[in-house]
Amino acid sequence: MHETPAQRADCRVGERHTDPDMDAHQSPAGQRAASSTANRLLRRSLALAALALAMLLVLASQWWQSRPVGSAEAAPAPDSPSVLVALNTPSGWIGIALLVALTAALLVMAFRAIRAYRFAVNFAHRATAVTEFNQRRLMDFVELSxxxxxxxxxxxxxxxxxxxxxxxxxxxxxxxxxxxxxxxxxxxxxxxxxxxxxxxxxxxxxxxxxxxxxxxxxxxxxxxxxxxxxxxxxxxxxxxxxxxxxxxxxxxxxELRDSELRFRTLVEGSFDWFWEQDTRFRYTRLVTNPRNCATIDVDKVLGKTRWEWAGADTSKPHWQAHIRACEQHQAFTDFVYPQALPNGEMRWVSVSGRPIFDDAGRFAGYRGVARDTTQERSIQQALADSETRYRNTFEHAPVGIVTLDADGRRQSVNAAFAQMLGHSRADMLGHDFSTFTHPDDQAEDRRAFEAFHNGEIDVFQREKRYIHKDGHTVWAHVTVTGLRGRGGQLKGFITIVSDITAQVIAQRERRAAERRYQRLVDVSPDGIIVHRDDRILFANAAARRIFGATTTEALLDTPLSRFFPSHMLDAPRRPLALGQGLSAGHTLPHAQFHVQRLDGAMAEIESSAVITAFDGGPATLRVIRDISDRVRAEHALEESRTRYQEVVESVNEIIFQSDLEGVFTFLNPAWTVISGHSVESSLGRPLMAFLHPDDRSRARKLISRIGQGGARDEIGTELRLRTTVGEVRWLEAHTRQMIGADGSAIGLMGSLDDITARKVAEFTLKNVNKELEARVRARTAELEASNRELEAFSYSVSHDLRAPLRAIEGFSSILEEDLADRLDPTTRNYLQRIRSATLRMARLIDDLIELARLTRLTLRRENIDLSQTVSELLTELQHESPTRVVETDIAPGLTAHADRALMRVVLENLLRNAWKFSADREVTRIAFFATRENDEVMFCVADNGIGFDMAYADKLFLPFNRLHLTSEYAGSGIGLATVARIVQRHGGRIKAESAPGEGARFSFSIGH
Structure with a gap:
């Protein structure tokens, strides 16, 4: 069993602080045992000493009492104890001596026990101190280890x-x-x-x-x-x-295992041969990689130099340089040369070597590695070819290609991109990617650039606008791809730019056409329905009115047979069977039907239809028209033909018809009354045969012009006619073409009115008119002079009024600045109100002068596009308040024949009013459109603003009349008065429609 470091430390600490007298007391248990033994010995010694001392005291006391005092005292009393008697004998003294010796021995043993106790206590204290010191050292060692x-x-x-x-x-x-x-x-x-x-x-x-x-x-x-x-x-x-x-x-x-694995992988993958050479550069060792595809006979290589093995021409410069470096004992890296293998295959080898020196510093040879770079050389050649192809593709691509660095600056652009924007390639390099981009599209590009850097996206596509060198906008589809390193860091971008300007323009035109088509369908007076299997799938507003439905949705999915009661479904008038089994594009014959509307009323309709594809299947597209009025009109026409014949024959005007050469084919009886010629004799003869010779040439040209299609409208002229009695009569002729069923001219028709009496009156008044014209010219000159004087007076008055106003405003400003610290709030308020009033009066003077100037301008009428002007003005207003949410609806293609500058003033005043009074709406809605009232086109500007009470509408177009406080909405009250003056000068009229809180609509017309 192995000792732990802590146990070994414990032993070393105990050995360092142990002496020979303390071998048994090194542990806490030994210390406790020593202390217990000393305590027992001390207690026993003290008990013996106390006993000996007590006995000694008793004997001494008894001896003292029995000592001889005199002769009487020499003899002990008969009743004295034997011990005391014995003390007086020699043997008694011997016993006492023994007792004293025993007591002394006990005392000595007690003293030795006390000394041993003191020694044990001191030893225990010393052992405890050493043990505590060793424990502290041990714990410090443990804590620090x-x-x-x-x-x-x-x-x-x-x-x-x-x-x-x-x-x-x-x-x-x-x-x-x-x-x-x-x-x-x-x-x-x-x-x-x-x-x-x-x-x-x-x-x-x-x-x-x-x-x-x-x-x-x-x-x-x-x-x-x-x-x-x-x-x-x-x-x-x-x-x-x-x-x-x-x-x-x-x-x-x-990490060591991973490092060893990486090292082994590196060693196995970094070279194909390991070699060693002696001092004469001859191979002494050659080890090939197990994965080396080239088989080499090592025995035939050993003993040869590199150039001998390769069969190289050592006179070539690169071999001479390599041999010279070896002779100078220099290290070399990636020396590349061709090596022929035994099988005849030629391989390219890259050799790296380092010189070897022994312990004495003597050159001992070379050691190094070699790699087969044949594949790398092939890859490099292929890469060069690929680079050439890429460069050709880059330069000749039909789309723009741009490369950017990680900071978004252009590194290269191809010719297509430079040609797309009209700049030279040199002018584009080094610029930020947002250069040449339309300002409105730069923010989106910046957000995408930050997303690339944050690693959120790798590819970005969008449609954006560029600014061409000549200033026009170029629409492009842009695809940006981020180029990242292996660690994910952004290294650059490559951008593909396709010019889609023509496509965008086409899409806009298509959308405009779709909107126009939708509006045409919605406003079409003819009903349009699509039905399949006796079910209506689509209907427009006109169809809803024709069939008497409350809403268009009420017609959807309604059976078509609902409008054809069973008693009315005879074979010739049954539309349900038509179109079955026919292919798309087939046209159905024109038909007329008698239908019963949803409200119960009967109606006559005519219908034309075609088979088409709708919602994934064939269906019938049918155009219907309510001809109830026409049918009634046809019946009425039949009745009126008789009345017409009677009218034609009874009118005093000559009604005629002729061929294209002017030969009469029809004349009413008034011809005989006016000319004296009979109708029968006149038919078949030309009109020129009856005219005054001076008017025949003019009449012939007029007839030729109308007959050849030079004039489609009715043409009026005055001609002189000779009657049968030789009288000359003045006729007012109104002539136009007669159009046949095929649309070609088949003749002339018109009327000839006898105006002889009127012409006589005109000749009579001619002299009077000359006199009146002279008077008018004189009066006009006087009026122009008066207007010039009035204009000079108005400018003089405005100048004279401005001077005191400027003085009032200036002195008020000086008072406010110089006495700022002494003015109380009321006085300062008065000064501010004076200044505000002077500024307001100055603006009123300017508006009055502008109103007078506009009413004096000469009208220069031209065809102008009002829709475009409205769009431009709304764009300017949006730029003034970019934070407002505005929805506009501008009807395209609204034109007028009017003064361009004055019409811009009219539209600007109306649009600014709509913009101003709808400012408190969450979404401002402004529309510009046209309506027709009594054959008069009315141009309308509508908004969703606060509106006004129509009870005060007659005051809107008077100067200085306002329906809202100046503190709520700024203005001088001149704008609408100016609009009314300009519209009146054009011969038109203006009106306003509104309700409080429901917006307002201003409509105006332009006279001819």
């Missing part, structure tokens, strides 16, 4: 665990006390090992046990417990031993 002490009882429960376990293993000793080792949490011992350990303990055998458990910080530690049994008087009392933390040793052993 890497071991700790432990003890267990007979049940193998820990009764002692020194504090060394906390300092060495970071574990609390208290958690061990009272528990056996196998009840404590351990991680590397299974039930079988615990069983073996407990069997060893049952046999009271020494043991060494390795366990692994977590320390107070959660770290796994490996502990070694070494113990031996304790026996007292042959009885087992438990185990005592030491523990040590061997975590570092186990980790070191594991």
């Amino acid at each position: 890497s071991d700790w002490l432990w003890e267990t009882d007979t049940d193998h429960r820990f009764t002692l665990m020194s504090e060394g376990i906390r300092s060495m293993a970071n574990m609390a000793g208290d958690e061990f006390i009272g528990a056996p080792l196998w009840e404590l949490p351990c991680e590397n011992i299974d039930a079988g090992r615990w069983t073996d350990h407990r069997q060893r303990l049952a046999r009271h055998e020494p043991f060494t046990l390795l366990v692994s458990r977590r320390d107070l910080s959660g770290t796994l530690r490996h502990l070694e417990f070494v113990g031996k049994p304790l026996f007292r008087h042959g009885r087992f009392e438990g185990y005592r031993g030491i523990g040590r933390d061997i975590t570092q040793r186990i980790d070191a052993e594991r």
Whole structure:
């Protein structure tokens, strides 16, 4: 059995402080035994001494009483004790002497016992001090060593665990006390090992046990417990031993094994041959790697130099340099040369060697390794070829390719990317990745860049915008791939950029077309339904109105036969059987049906249909139109034809029809009344035959122009007609084309009105008109002069008003600054109100002048896109308040013939009003659209703002009239007055519709 370090230390400490007189008292038990023996000896000695002293005192007292005083006293009394009598005899004195000697012996023994007791006490004190000193030294040694002490009882429960376990293993000793080792949490011992350990303990055998458990910080530690049994008087009392933390040793052993494995792997994988050479550079040893694919006859190589084995031409420079380095005993690395193998195969070998010197420093040869680099050389050649292919691909790729470093700076760009943005490649290198990116897309790129660096993503794709050198926007699809090292660190990026500008433009146009199509379907006056198997699958709003449904959803899944009562389903008017068994794209014949609406009313509809694919199957797309009014109109037309014939024959105007050459084909009786020619004689003759000679050429050109399609609208002109009596009559002619069923012109039709009386009146008034025109010109000149004077006066008044206003504002500011510390709050408030009032009045003057200027501007009408102008103005407003959430609905393609600058003023005032009065809404909604009222187009600006009471709507367009306080909403009250003036100058009108809290809508028209 091996001694523990603590036991060996205990022995060494005891040997160092032991002297020959203390051999029996080195342990605490020996000390206690010595002390007990001394105490018993002291008690016995004191008892003997006390007894001897008592006897001596008794004898002395008796002797004193019996000593002779005189003659009378010489003879003892007859009744005296025998002892006293004996004292007076020689034998009595001998007895006393013996008694005294015995007493003296007892006293000497008592004194020796006392001395021995004192010696024992001193010895015990010295032994105790030495023992305590040794125990302290031992405990210090234990605490400072890497071991700790432990003890267990007979049940193998820990009764002692020194504090060394906390300092060495970071574990609390208290958690061990009272528990056996196998009840404590351990991680590397299974039930079988615990069983073996407990069997060893049952046999009271020494043991060494390795366990692994977590320390107070959660770290796994490996502990070694070494113990031996304790026996007292042959009885087992438990185990005592030491523990040590061997975590570092186990980790070191594991690291050593891993290091040895790595070394063996490195040795086996780092070279193909190990070689040694003598002082003449001849091979003395050659060891090949077991995995070496090249078979070499070692016996034929030994004794040769490297250049002899390779059959090299030593006159070549690189061989000469290598031989010279060997002769100079220099180390060399990666000397590459071709080596022919016995089978004729040529391999490339890379050799590295170091010189060897003996203990005396003499050159002893070379030792080194060699690698077969044939495959590496092939890989390098392939890599070079791959690099060439990559470079060609990079340079000639149809898409942009950009490489970036880890900081996001461009390292290389190809020609396609440079051409895409219009910059030279040199101008792009070294710049940050966000350079040339549209400002609105840079934030998203930055977030992706941070995600790459945080290891969150490795690939990133998106559509983004670049700014071309000439300023236009380039849309691109970008794919960014992060390049990472083996440790996951970011080394750079490679970016593939595809120009999708044309695709984005096409998508926008397609979306716009889809929106227009959807609006067309929604606003189509014809009903559109899709049905399959007698079930309606789709219906628009017009179909809902035609079938009398309350909502569009009410029509969905409704049987189509519901609208055709059984008594009405005759064969010619049955739409249900149509379309069965037909393929997609087949057109069904036009048909007319009599249906019963959901509200019970009857209606006439006409329908055209086509078979199409819908929701994964064939269905019938049917366009229906309510022709109830037309049917009623046809009946009414039949009735009106008679009335029309009567009207045509009874009107005073000439109604005519002719062919494309102007030859009459129809004339009403008014022709005979006005011209005197009969209708029968006039038919078949041209109109020019009846006109004044001076008007025939003009009439011929007019007829030719209308007949050739030069004018589709009705054309009016004045012609002179000769009657049968030679009278000249003025006719007002209104002529247009007659269109046939095929859409081509088949003739002319029109009317000829006798305006002779009116022309006579015109000639009479011509002279009067000349006089009136002269008067108007004079009056106009006077009015223009008056306007100029009024304009000069307004500018003068505005200038004169500005001067005192500036003075008031300036002196108020000076008073507020100079007397700031002496003004009370009321006075300071008055000054601020004065300044605010002067500023407000200055703005009013500016607004009045601007209103006057706008009303004097000359109108320059042109075709302008109002939708585009509204979009630009809303974009400007959004930039002024970027935090607001705004939803806009701008109808595209709304145009007007008006003054561009004035229309921008109108739209800006209306949009700013909508923006201002909807500021308190969580989501601002602004719409721009157009409606038609009584054949007049009204352009509308609507919002979801606070609105206003319509009772005060007539004050909106008057200057300085406001429906809201200035403190709530800023403004001068001139904006809507300016809008009304501009609209009136264009010949249009403006109106407002609103309700408190429900937003407002301003509608205006543009005159022609």
